[in-house]
Amino acid sequence: MKQLLIAVSLALSAGLAFADGDLKPQQGGVMAEAASGHRIELVAEADLLAVYLTDHGGKPVASQGVSGEITLLVGAEKTTAKLEPAGNNKLTAKAKAAPGAKAIVKVTLPGKAAEQVRLTLK
Numbered sequence: 001m002k003q004l005l006i007a008v009s010l011a012l013s014a015g016l017a018f019a020d021g022d023l024k025p026q027q028g029g030v031m032a033e034a035a036s037g038h039r040i041e042l043v044a045e046a047d048l049l050a051v052y053l054t055d056h057g058g059k060p061v062a063s064q065g066v067s068g069e070i071t072l073l074v075g076a077e078k079t080t081a082k083l084e085p086a087g088n089n090k091l092t093a094k095a096k097a098a099p100g101a102k103a104i105v106k107v108t109l110p111g112k113a114a115e116q117v118r119l120t121l122k
Helices: 004-019
Strands: 031-032 039-045 048-054 067-074 079-087 091-093 102-108 115-120
Touching: 004 115, 039 102, 039 115, 048 067, 048 102, 067 091
Parallel strands: none
Antiparallel strands: 031 039, 039 048, 048 091, 067 079, 067 102, 079 091, 102 115
């Protein structure tokens, strides 16, 4: 029994040692990780919102064939815009957001279930 507890303890600590740690935005935005492990970075540009997709290891995920939408919540105001593939791992939506706006980003990769994350713009 004692050996089993030691083995489980070692396995758990080894798993924690290999954890990724903090999410580090590559484009200067804010990031969240979906339950699937896909990472979504949201960047506010002039009159656009850009979403960058990466996998759990930080490698770009192609945006071709990806659909999605972004919902912005500012106070009682709610705005929804469609995300469109914009090359490489980027999707964009024509929308403007101020710092502090809450965003719900929903993306669906080809052949996969929809994924959703919540973010707050800085």
